[in-house]
Amino acid sequence: MAQGYVRVADLPQVIPVFPLPGAILLPRGQLPLNIFEPRYLNMIDDAMAGDRIIGMIQPRPGSSGLSPIGCAGRITSYAETSDGRYLITLTGCARFHLASELPARTPYRQVRADYLPFEADLAAPPVDDVGLDREPLLDALRAYLETRGLDIDWDTAETAPPEALINSLSMALPFEPAEKQALLEAGSLTDRSAVLTALMTIDAAESGDGDTPSMQ
Template sequence: MPGALRRLSDLPLVIPVFPLDGVLLLPGGQLPLNIFEPRYLNMLDDVMSGERMIGMIQTRPKGAGRASDHGPSLAPIGCAGRVTSFAETSDGRYLITLTGVCRFRAGDELPVRTPYRQVRADFSSFEADLRDDGLASSAADPAPLLAALRRYLDHRGLAIDWSGAEAAPSDALVNSLSMALPFDAIEKQALLEAPTLADRRATLVALLEIDAAVDDDDEPPSIQ
């Protein structure tokens, strides 16, 4: 866990948010980002002088929820990350790495003058994300996940380092695949909102199996 953020009381009550559909940050995961839009460059300038915390969040599907004056309606749950790597390029972009700290429920959006959005963050439902054992390997049998992953990759014509996948702790593999694989925004949100790692594993296996079973010309069924 980055820094000393190990208790709910260590987390800020208000965080800036970076709405980015189809991108997933999970507790303990690392997300590289290339920041070039002026409002988010401004956001990085501000967070680097403070707690270095950013809330990654998606927006609700069009027509779901009420948009704010600042943009589309935000998804109900996001994940706060701490900037753990920062570099500036010669053309003024920021290359950062966010390390996931804890999921949050997005509360009221603040009427701020900053060009980026800020929300009240409620972390109380996700205290387990802060525990050191959050990515510890569980006793779950990895075989169903690996079998579903193999079918998914074969269907898409992709390949991975299988020795690395088979040697990885089961739950760490679940989180890394959830973040890295090209699921759509709704599917990414379902993985984020899974209450426990066991639930996330089950959701991930279901998504892999659905994708592998769908013909290229077919519409995949919804998991919701």
């Protein structure tokens, strides 16, 4: 693992968070971010000067609150552009339950994170498809992409480690925020695969009927 954390006690208990609807981070997944708002530039500066940990979390729909579960990630790539933006990559460490939000003392929000319910996120990922039926997932992915006239490297999809395949699709495909949250909160990789398969199947069926606009 890039972050090298082996116990939840190794992770910082108070972390800054980046509330972003429609974006999730999963363990060992990599999320590129383009940072330009001053408060989040400040957040990156502080994180880079410390443990480099940031929590990705979705806002609660229609409120200023935060979703109950997010994922902590470590800044594993960092670059600054000529116009003052930061281009970073977060690598997922472990999901967390939002124990509490701290009173604002910084321009960005900070929370107390409880990682204990997700301690298994720190374990080595599975290297084979034990407990996973890959074919329904790939069939749903084919139908999903065909409705959008898109294609991927199928050799890679068919041979990728199960966690890398499922988590990368869960993070990259443009589902609604509530659907993204369901993928994030799935208890196991097999559960996440089932949710992902169902979402792609439903979306492909709706797109095929012309009810849902195609992904641009």
